[in-house]
Amino acid sequence: xxxxxxxxxxxxxxxxxxxxxxxxxxxxxxxxxxxxxxxxxxxxxxxxxxxxxxxxxxxxxxxxxxxxxxxxxxxxxxxxxxxxxxxxxxxxxxxxxxxxxxxxxxxxxxxxxxxxxxxxxxxxxxxxxxxxxxxxxxxxxxxxxxxxxxxxxxxxxxxxxxxxxxxxxxxxxxxxxxxxxxxxxxxxxxxxxxxxxxxxxxxxxxxxxxxxxxxxxxxxxxxxxxxxxxxxxxxxxxxxxxxxxxxxxxxxxxxxxxxxxxxxxxxxxxxxxxxxxxxxxxxxxxxxxxxxxxxxxxxxxxxxxxxxxxxxxxxxxxxxxxxxxxxx
Numbered sequence: 001x002x003x004x005x006x007x008x009x010x011x012x013x014x015x016x017x018x019x020x021x022x023x024x025x026x027x028x029x030x031x032x033x034x035x036x037x038x039x040x041x042x043x044x045x046x047x048x049x050x051x052x053x054x055x056x057x058x059x060x061x062x063x064x065x066x067x068x069x070x071x072x073x074x075x076x077x078x079x080x081x082x083x084x085x086x087x088x089x090x091x092x093x094x095x096x097x098x099x100x101x102x103x104x105x106x107x108x109x110x111x112x113x114x115x116x117x118x119x120x121x122x123x124x125x126x127x128x129x130x131x132x133x134x135x136x137x138x139x140x141x142x143x144x145x146x147x148x149x150x151x152x153x154x155x156x157x158x159x160x161x162x163x164x165x166x167x168x169x170x171x172x173x174x175x176x177x178x179x180x181x182x183x184x185x186x187x188x189x190x191x192x193x194x195x196x197x198x199x200x201x202x203x204x205x206x207x208x209x210x211x212x213x214x215x216x217x218x219x220x221x222x223x224x225x226x227x228x229x230x231x232x233x234x235x236x237x238x239x240x241x242x243x244x245x246x247x248x249x250x251x252x253x254x255x256x257x258x259x260x261x262x263x264x265x266x267x268x269x270x271x272x273x274x275x276x277x278x279x280x281x282x283x284x285x286x287x288x289x290x291x292x293x294x295x296x297x298x299x300x301x302x303x304x305x306x307x308x309x310x311x312x313x314x315x316x317x318x319x320x321x322x323x324x325x326x327x328x
Contacts, residue, residue: 226258
């Protein structure tokens with residue numbers, strides 16, 4: 001009897017030792033560095049542990065789908081595995097991988113909407129951005145704030161558009177509240193319209209307040225703005241004109257042709273950024289009424305028509321020389 005008991009105890013000791021070795025081996029696999037050579041972003045799909053393991057195997061994050069499934073099952077009390085885009089560090093262990101899937105923050109993607117895009121261009125940008133979902137309408141012209149927006153894979157395009165529109169409404173209200181006194185602008189909407197013109201007139205930040213001042217001075221005097229970008233917007237029927245302006249464009253009767261109408265056009269022509277909005281509400285102090293390209297990426301400004309005509313003559317001579325050089 002004693003011999004049988006001793007044998008049973010021996011068997012139990014052996015089994016216990018084997019179980020300990022197995023547990024030790026499992027812990028070693030669980031915490032050992034994984035196969036991923038460099039950090040990687042992986043789109044983790046829905047569909048349960050098997051689908052997740054397949055995606056991680058394909059991306060090289062794990063090397064054994066069965067070990068991953070076993071580890072996920074053994075630690076299921078720590079939470080469910082989530083479907084999203086996650087970033088995994090090089091050499092991530094199964095323990096780290098599972099922690100990321102349960103507690104990690106999904107990858108924050110970023111979309112930059114540049115200043116000066118038309119509403120159609122903004123909609124096209126959103127439609128062409130991989131990872132966003134759903135349809136998106138063409139927004140009201142000038143209603144979105146050009147900015148960089150963070151989002152996660154699978155985010156709704158229309159929701160991102162609404163976020164950009166809310167940012168514009170908030171920013172415009174704040175900037176309008178801080179405007180200079182005596183502006184010939186009656187509403188935030190008028191400031192938005194003029195800012196869109198300023199945005200399209202120059203890419204130089206330092207010029208925006210001065211160009212805004214020229215337009216404001218012309219508004220005060222009842223002079224037409226004579227802004228080429230408004231004519232281009234009219235010629236492209238709200239799109240982006242991909243050809244030079246013609247005399248027919250300048251002579252065309254159109255609500256956006258500021259060579260033919262006085263005052264502001266009826267709506268913005270593009271999405272102005274914060275700098276352009278600030279320029280029209282806090283313009284430079286100047287008596288300038290005219291500007292023309294100076295051949296160096298900026299503009300030459302003038303207070304009188306005589307001075308402006310001289311600047312125009314210089315610009316035309318620059319254009320002529322460039323045309324001659326291109327033909328040689």
